[in-house]
Structures are given as structure tokens and as C-alpha cells.
Amino acid sequence: MRVFGDWGTTRLRLWRVEGTGAPLDRLTGPGIGQLRATPDEALREALAPWLAAGRLERITLCGMAGARNGLREAPYADCPAAARQWRRAALAAEWHGAALRLGAGLACRDAQGRPDVMRGEEAQIYGALRLRPELGAGARTFVLPGTHSKWATVRDGAITGFRTFLTGELYALLQGSSLLAARAEGGDAGGGFAAGLERAGQGGPVGALFEARSRQLRDGCGDAWAREFLSGLLIGSELAEARQAGLPGLDITLIGDAALTARYARAIDAPAAPLRLDGDACVLAGLGELDADD
Amino acid sequence: MRVFGDWGTTRLRLWRVEGTGAPLDRLTGPGIGQLRATPDEALREALAPWLAAGRLERITLCGMAGARNGLREAPYADCPAAARQWRRAALAAEWHGAALRLGAGLACRDAQGRPDVMRGEEAQIYGALRLRPELGAGARTFVLPGTHSKWATVRDGAITGFRTFLTGELYALLQGSSLLAARAEGGDAGGGFAAGLERAGQGGPVGALFEARSRQLRDGCGDAWAREFLSGLLIGSELAEARQAGLPGLDITLIGDAALTARYARAIDAPAAPLRLDGDACVLAGLGELDADD
Numbered sequence: 001m002r003v004f005g006d007w008g009t010t011r012l013r014l015w016r017v018e019g020t021g022a023p024l025d026r027l028t029g030p031g032i033g034q035l036r037a038t039p040d041e042a043l044r045e046a047l048a049p050w051l052a053a054g055r056l057e058r059i060t061l062c063g064m065a066g067a068r069n070g071l072r073e074a075p076y077a078d079c080p081a082a083a084r085q086w087r088r089a090a091l092a093a094e095w096h097g098a099a100l101r102l103g104a105g106l107a108c109r110d111a112q113g114r115p116d117v118m119r120g121e122e123a124q125i126y127g128a129l130r131l132r133p134e135l136g137a138g139a140r141t142f143v144l145p146g147t148h149s150k151w152a153t154v155r156d157g158a159i160t161g162f163r164t165f166l167t168g169e170l171y172a173l174l175q176g177s178s179l180l181a182a183r184a185e186g187g188d189a190g191g192g193f194a195a196g197l198e199r200a201g202q203g204g205p206v207g208a209l210f211e212a213r214s215r216q217l218r219d220g221c222g223d224a225w226a227r228e229f230l231s232g233l234l235i236g237s238e239l240a241e242a243r244q245a246g247l248p249g250l251d252i253t254l255i256g257d258a259a260l261t262a263r264y265a266r267a268i269d270a271p272a273a274p275l276r277l278d279g280d281a282c283v284l285a286g287l288g289e290l291d292a293d294d
Numbered sequence: 295m296r297v298f299g300d301w302g303t304t305r306l307r308l309w310r311v312e313g314t315g316a317p318l319d320r321l322t323g324p325g326i327g328q329l330r331a332t333p334d335e336a337l338r339e340a341l342a343p344w345l346a347a348g349r350l351e352r353i354t355l356c357g358m359a360g361a362r363n364g365l366r367e368a369p370y371a372d373c374p375a376a377a378r379q380w381r382r383a384a385l386a387a388e389w390h391g392a393a394l395r396l397g398a399g400l401a402c403r404d405a406q407g408r409p410d411v412m413r414g415e416e417a418q419i420y421g422a423l424r425l426r427p428e429l430g431a432g433a434r435t436f437v438l439p440g441t442h443s444k445w446a447t448v449r450d451g452a453i454t455g456f457r458t459f460l461t462g463e464l465y466a467l468l469q470g471s472s473l474l475a476a477r478a479e480g481g482d483a484g485g486g487f488a489a490g491l492e493r494a495g496q497g498g499p500v501g502a503l504f505e506a507r508s509r510q511l512r513d514g515c516g517d518a519w520a521r522e523f524l525s526g527l528l529i530g531s532e533l534a535e536a537r538q539a540g541l542p543g544l545d546i547t548l549i550g551d552a553a554l555t556a557r558y559a560r561a562i563d564a565p566a567a568p569l570r571l572d573g574d575a576c577v578l579a580g581l582g583e584l585d586a587d588d
Contacts, residue, residue, distance in 0.1 A: 033475070068476075107512060112496070114505055114508075116504065117507075117508050117511055147472070148504060165500045165501045166471075166473075167500055169471055176467070178303065178327070202406070204498045204531060204534065204535040206460055206461055206464065206499065206528065206531045207532065210410065210459070210460055211408055213411075214408075214409045214411050214458070217409070218401060218409035234500065237498060237500045238501065241501045244497055244498070245501065
């Protein structure tokens with residue numbers, strides 16, 4: 001039995017695959033950030049239904065599985081890194097008699113020497129390049145929305161650098177903030193997202209977030225509207241900052257969950273709608289890339 | 295017995311005062327956002343030590359005491375509002391046989407019609423104007439750092455408008471974020487605040503916050519450094535946004551806790567250090583203003 005897995009901070013996804021990497025079956029488990037057991041125990045527990053039916057020969061994992069608090073610590077590959085360099089930086093080990101391959105993370109520094117890191121998103125980008133080889137020609141920006149939204153520049157098939165935006169995590173943290181404590185009823189969410197996007201174009205978020213609350217107290221907007229406003233304001237702020245940093249001068253390809261990439265596609269004001277790729281398809285293709293032999 | 299109180303979201307502060315408003319004694323209790331009992335019960339419980347010793351004649355409160363979920367709902371006074379308009383907008387009622395005066399909040403709209411509100415900070419500003427009448431002449435910006443940092447413009451003694459920055463609440467929320475989950479040891483905090491301020495000058499916070507984590511993972515910075523970096527980045531972002539919105543074109547007066555106003559004074563790059571006033575002294579003077587009879 002061969003298994004592919006994407007083990008992030010918030011969830012573990014496992015696929016039993018056949019020789020070609022096509023998925024036969026699927027399991028899920030807790031993220032690296034949510035474990036009560038050791039990563040080793042948690043992985044065995046998650047795999048138990050399959051282990052009861054057959055012997056594990058090979059398991060290939062990407063994401064936080066290779067972080068310091070993961071299953072084993074895998075290195076970072078330095079940018080620029082093409083799929084081949086990334087694959088060669090992987091950690092190879094034995095795990096309860098099976099061949100374990102743990103994908104490396106990627107590290108980069110910007111022109112000012114500031115460091116950035118990713119663990120997991122690189123598998124989706126290399127997967128996208130495997131599924132759509134034409135995307136590797138020339139220069140292109142890949143945007144992977146999520147808890148830590150990543151903007152990566154790809155030139156001639158290599159990831160040359162990237163920047164992390166805290167958009168998704170800020171949105172999650174703000175769900176417990178005073179901004180939504182008013183729990184105002186009434187009004188629908190309609191227009192909240194667009195209002196947030198528009199507000200983001202008029203200045204940074206620190207002085208704009210409170211509008212989610214003041215509009216509830218003064219303008220009859222409801223709680224649902226405020227959540228949409230926060231989503232629009234944060235995504236819009238991410239785009240404005242990326243624009244300011246000169247990041248989206250290139251064609252943008254969005255990778256991720258369809259509902260989230262649709263929000264970004266709406267927020268990106270471009271003559272042509274950006275290409276959107278499914279995150280699950282990309283991560284599976286990326287694990288296939290990682291699992292390949294040179 | 296006469297009592298002054300400032301009842302905010304996170305804490306209740308009560309002063310027993312004599313006829314001139316000079317404080318004789320002090321008590322504390324839970325904030326409006328932390329109550330398990332009703333506000334009425336919570337206030338009686340906090341006052342119990344004094345109620346056992348004498349009869350309450352008059353109690354004057356500012357802050358979230360007048361919010362929808364407070365003791366009673368007090369109105370908002372619309373800007374521009376001088377101390378007299380604010381005092382006249384207060385709610386007067388009876389509370390268990392005592393005369394209750396609940397300060398109004400302030401509401402304003404900016405040039406684009408966007409609403410903003412405050413409850414409590416206005417007492418500190420009117421208090422500052424009472425303590426230092428010369429500050430009421432001409433135009434001036436009052437900055438009150440905190441959970442919800444307020445930038446208020448005062449012209450000829452009236453608060454003409456203000457904007458809320460979520461700086462302090464974002465800082466608090468980020469203490470539970472993935473940015474500090476690495477818990478890196480080593481390195482001291484030295485330089486973290488300055489690095490955050492500098493980073494804020496190079497673009498917005500959404501794409502800069504993650505540096506608190508990547509520096510721990512890649513540059514040997516510790517957890518303490520990361521917290522200082524976050525403080526500098528958020529305060530610096532607030533200042534950059536305020537500058538962009540044209541707010542600090544005027545002389546700045548800082549009101550608040552000494553440790554926090556010192557951070558802002560350091561962050562404000564001005565030829566002369568901004569005037570700093572103690573928040574407790576200002577709120578007491580403001581309650582005296584609220585308690586006065588026309």
C-alpha cells in the first residue's frame with residue numbers, strides 16, 4: 001500500500017494511491033497544531049483503517065508534517081527552487097517499516113533580506129506546474145489564499161520568491177473580537193464584501209476594521225454584513241499591499257478551495273479573470289512529483 | 295457618599311470622592327465585557343465595601359457603562375461636541391436611591407459618511423481640557439492608545455471628529471496566533487520594537503506580520519523579540535495610516551498609561567516630543583466635568 005498525505009496545521013488528509021498516483025480512498029485526521037498525542041501516534045491512529053487491511057510500503061507527506069513540531073524535521077530548500085531541487089531536499093527515512101518521504105519546506109529572502117517560509121503550499125504550486133506545464137513558461141504569480149495566504153513568483157518553472165499574508169488567520173482571530181460582539185440582527189450581508197473591498201482601497205486595515213462595529217451600532221448593518229465587510233477589507237488589504245510591493249505585475253493564478261478563490265477572483269480587478277485551480281488536485285499532483293524518482 | 299467611575303470593556307474603576315472631586319479611596323471590578331452577573335448586580339457587588347460604611351448619594355459613570363449592554367443605555371452626542379454638549383447629553387436616572395449620571399458616548403462621521411463611535415475616551419479628552427485649558431485653544435490632535443486607539447481632533451474646545459484604530463485589540467488577539475506558536479528561545483527583545491516600526495514604514499501589516507514568525511524560524515530571533523516586533527509593527531501601521539489619512543497634521547497630545555504613551559512618543563517621528571498626559575488624572579477630571587451642574 002502506498003499513501004500520500006498533506007498534513008497542515010489544521011488538518012491531515014491522506015490518500016491511498018495506486019502506482020500512477022491516482023487516489024483510491026481517502027482519510028482525514030487532526031492538524032499538526034491540534035494534536036494531543038505525538039505526531040507518530042496521531043498518524044498511526046489516522047492510518048489504522050488501512051493498516052488493518054494491508055501493509056504500508058511507502059508514505060509521502062508534505063506540509064507541517066516536516067516542521068520542527070511535526071513527524072520529523074525536514075529541511076527548507078532555498079529559493080529559487082524548481083520541483084527537482086525541492087524533491088532532492090526531501091527527508092527520506094523509515095517509518096515503522098515503510099519508506100517515508102517528507103517534503104522540504106521552502107525558504108526565501110526578499111530584496112531587503114527579510115526571510116519568509118512555507119510548508120505545504122510549494123507542493124500545490126509544483127503540482128499545478130505538473131498538471132499544467134504551460135504555466136511554467138515565463139513569469140507568473142501564484143496566489144494561494146488561506147490561513148497564511150502565499151504569493152509566489154515562478155520563473156521558468158522555479159519558485160524564485162514569495163511573501164506570506166496573514167489574511168485568513170486575521171479573519172479567524174477577528175471572529176472572537178469586539179467587532180462582532182454587538183451581534184446586531186437585521187439587514188442582510190449584501191454589499192458587505194464589496195464595501196470592505198472599497199474601504200481597503202482607501203487606506204490600511206488598522207484604522208478601518210472598527211467600521212465593522214460602528215456600522216452595526218449606527219447604520220443598522222447586521223452581524224452577517226460585518227463578517228462580509230471584514231472578509232472584503234482583509235482580502236482587499238492583502239491585494240493593496242501586494243500591489244504596493246509590486247507583486248502582481250505578473251499574470252495571477254489562484255490555487256485553493258473554490259469558494260475562497262472565487263472571492264479573490266472577484267477582488268482582483270483585472271481585465272481578464274485570473275485562472276483558478278483546485279487545491280486538492282494540485283496537492284495530489286505535487287505529492288506525485290515529490291514521490292517520483294529522479 | 296459620592297462615587298465616580300470609569301466602566302470600560304475590560305475593567306471597572308471606582309473612586310470615592312469628596313465635594314471637590316478629589317479621590318479619597320479606590321475600588322476595582324470586572325469590565326462590562328467580562329460580567330457573569332447583570333451590570334446592576336456587578337456594580338452593587340463592586341461597591342459593597344463602601345455601601346457597608348455609608349449611603350450612596352450620587353454616582354457618575356463614563357464608558358461602556360452607558361452601552362447597550364451596560365447599566366443603562368446612554369445616548370451618543372454628535373460631533374462637534376464641547377464638554378457642555380456632552381454633559382447635557384448624559385443620562386440622569388435614579389439607581390437604588392442614588393442619583394446616577396451616565397456619560398453619553400460620542401458619534402461622528404468622516405467626510406465619506408463613515409460612522410465612528412467612542413464611549414469613555416471622550417471623558418479623558420474633556421478632562422485634559424479641564425486640567426490644561428490652554429490645550430483647548432486652536433486645533434489639536436489627541437491620541438488615546440489602547441484596545442481601541444482613538445485619534446480625535448479638537449478645535450476651540452470641541453471634539454470635531456475622530457477615528458478608531460484596532461491596534462491594541464489586534465496585538466492582544468495575535469498573542470494567541472501562529473506567529474508566536476514557535477516559542478523560540480534565545481536572543482533578547484532588543485531591536486524588536488524598532489524593527490517593527492521600520493517594517494511598518496515599508497508597507498501595510500497584513501503582509502508584514504508573518505515576519506514575527508519567519509525571523510524566529512530563520513534568524514534566531516526569540517519569542518520576546520517577536521512580541522516587540524508586533525508592537526512596533528502595529529503602532530507603526532497605525533501612525534502610517536493616520537498620516538495617510540491626514541490626521542496628524544496638528545500638534546499631538548497623548549493621553550493614557552505612561553508605558554504605552556512612551557511607546558507612541560517613540561514611534562511618532564516629530565521635531566518635538568509630543569505632550570503626554572496621564573490617563574487616570576484625565577478621566578477623573580473628565581468625570582468632574584460630567585458631574586458638574588450647568
